[in-house]
Amino acid sequence: MKIANISGRAHLLIDGQALDVAEASGGEFGPSLQSLYDDFAAFVAAAPSWSRDGLTAFSTNELGSPAPQPRQVFAIGLNYHGHAEEAGLPVPQVPATFTKFPSSLGGPFEPVPRMGETLDWEVEIVAVISREAYRVSEADAWGYIAGLAVGQDYSERTMQFAAGSQFSLGKSYLGFGPVGPWLTTLDEVSDRDNLHLECWINEDKVQDAPSTDMVFSIPSLIAQLSAVTPLWPGDVIFTGTPAGVGITAQPARFLQVGDVVRSTIGELGTIHNTIVAP
Numbered sequence: 227m228k229i230a231n232i233s234g235r236a237h238l239l240i241d242g243q244a245l246d247v248a249e250a251s252g253g254e255f256g257p258s259l260q261s262l263y264d265d266f267a268a269f270v271a272a273a274p275s276w277s278r279d280g281l282t283a284f285s286t287n288e289l290g291s292p293a294p295q296p297r298q299v300f301a302i303g304l305n306y307h308g309h310a311e312e313a314g315l316p317v318p319q320v321p322a323t324f325t326k327f328p329s330s331l332g333g334p335f336e337p338v339p340r341m342g343e344t345l346d347w348e349v350e351i352v353a354v355i356s357r358e359a360y361r362v363s364e365a366d367a368w369g370y371i372a373g374l375a376v377g378q379d380y381s382e383r384t385m386q387f388a389a390g391s392q393f394s395l396g397k398s399y400l401g402f403g404p405v406g407p408w409l410t411t412l413d414e415v416s417d418r419d420n421l422h423l424e425c426w427i428n429e430d431k432v433q434d435a436p437s438t439d440m441v442f443s444i445p446s447l448i449a450q451l452s453a454v455t456p457l458w459p460g461d462v463i464f465t466g467t468p469a470g471v472g473i474t475a476q477p478a479r480f481l482q483v484g485d486v487v488r489s490t491i492g493e494l495g496t497i498h499n500t501i502v503a504p
């Protein structure tokens with residue numbers, strides 16, 4: 227399934243059209259996206275039986291984050307070998323975990339304000355939790371994931387490093403966490419262990435890597451995070467970015483007003499954001 231947030235209401239996307247979940251289910255699920263994750267197994271079981279009569283066209287401008295109200299947002303630093311290498315830093319022994327505060331989450335095509343001189347990009351696979359996960363084994367971890375989406379972990383590098391090793395503030399300006407274009411459930415991902423991440427700034431391809439370069443795989447992240455803290459339905463995990471960010475380019479490159487950042491991950495789709503004046 228493809229689960230979309232259209233104007234704040236949960237929809238299924240079917241053949242390029244959208245089905246309002248609350249209407250199709252007679253009010254049993256939705257309209258909020260979070261309500262789907264709160265009872266995800268029942269939602270997945272029920273959805274195939276709903277009438278498709280209510281399918282309607284939609285505009286991509288209406289899309290919001292498919293997981294807009296997480297109780298927790300986890301983000302992982304230095305989780306690709308290539309990125310750790312370009313940063314000149316050793317590969318972490320445990321996931322280098324910070325947060326993007328939930329207010330930073332945005333829709334897949336929303337503009338991103340240039341909040342400083344050193345705004346950088348990081349394409350990332352975003353995983354959304356489908357049921358409470360506490361002390362989950364790596365072998366079982368995929369069973370706790372509702373699906374995957376494309377995310378951008380926008381980072382104002384000066385603010386990020388001004389706070390020492392506490393990255394969260396520089397990554398949490400309004401709009402710094404676009405996710406989408408929708409959530410793709412795992413049954414529609416042909417190889418969840420090998421996704422292809424790409425990012426362009428205007429016409430320049432800046433990131434291009436397989437997720438097999440991850441230091442900690444998505445199941446490993448679920449296991450290690452849930453060993454410490456319960457993960458709740460609808461929680462969001464930014465799983466790290468591959469090589470090719472601006473701060474380590476020679477010379478360093480940062481985003482300018484008018485730049486368009488386009489991020490694609492295999493079957494998960496494409497998001498894009500125009501950089502705007504704050």
Ligand code: ZN
Binds near residue numbers: 348464466
């Ligand atoms: Zn990141």
